[in-house]
Amino acid sequence: MTKTRSETPRLDARDIKILAILQREGRIPKAALAERVNLSATPCWERLRRLEEAGIIQSYGAQISLKAFGPVAIVFVEIEIESHRSEDFSRFEHAVARIPEIVECWAVGGGIDYLCKVVVRNLTDYQALIERMLGDQVGIRRYYSYVVTSAVKNEPMPVNLLVQP
Numbered sequence: 001m002t003k004t005r006s007e008t009p010r011l012d013a014r015d016i017k018i019l020a021i022l023q024r025e026g027r028i029p030k031a032a033l034a035e036r037v038n039l040s041a042t043p044c045w046e047r048l049r050r051l052e053e054a055g056i057i058q059s060y061g062a063q064i065s066l067k068a069f070g071p072v073a074i075v076f077v078e079i080e081i082e083s084h085r086s087e088d089f090s091r092f093e094h095a096v097a098r099i100p101e102i103v104e105c106w107a108v109g110g111g112i113d114y115l116c117k118v119v120v121r122n123l124t125d126y127q128a129l130i131e132r133m134l135g136d137q138v139g140i141r142r143y144y145s146y147v148v149t150s151a152v153k154n155e156p157m158p159v160n161l162l163v164q165p
Contacts, residue, residue, distance in 0.1 A: 009054045011163050014039065018047060019056070023156035026060050066119065073120050074148040077130075078112040081139045088139050089113075095138035101129055112144075123147065 011019075017037045021028060028036075034044035051057045066072045081092050089107070096105045096116065104117035120126045126145070134140060 009050070009056060011056075015047060015051065016160050016163055018044070018051065019159045020156070022057065022060075023159070026062070071122070073118075073123050073126055075118045075120070075123075075126050076146040076148065077114075077116045077118060078144040078146075079114040079116060080111075080141045080143070081113050082141045083139065084113075092139045095133065095136065099129070099133070101125075 014037050018033065021033060021036055030045060030048070031041055033048075034041045037044060039047070048057075066074075079092075081088055092114070093105070093107075096102050096114075101118050101120050102116050103119050106115045107113065108115050118126060118129065120129065130143065130145075
């Protein structure tokens with residue numbers, strides 16, 4: 001891994017392979033990771049440390065199976081806010097940050113302002129959440145809800161496709 005003038009790390013094939021393996025197997029022992037990328041332990045560990053220091057690896061975590069908790073509802077919500085002033089975006093984003101059921105929120109361009117992923121026990125809980133947000137006047141003009149009926153694809157990021165040649 002080398003850095004260009006813009007300080008963006010340049011990843012080689014081994015770095016990419018390390019990232020791809022870690023996305024799927026975050027708890028892989030370092031010795032096993034080194035073996036899989038055809039390196040000895042020390043050079044592999046150094047690469048891993050550089051990826052972490054460069055901020056490419058942000059954190060490590062477990063992927064939790066929602067099925068283990070019984071039935072849950074996942075809802076994607078398109079949200080348009082009332083006004084497009086800086087303070088209105090801030091107010092909405094600060095409110096979302098305090099709502100644990102909203103597990104992802106993306107500011108998007110186009111016909112809506114935000115796309116949120118909500119995980120709740122059931123649709124009654126979802127409706128209560130929306131009513132609470134409307135009552136708290138966080139600036140929602142309108143929203144559109146899309147209930148997930150099944151997961152078709154949920155894969156790690158395609159690191160090898162994102163790296164510049």
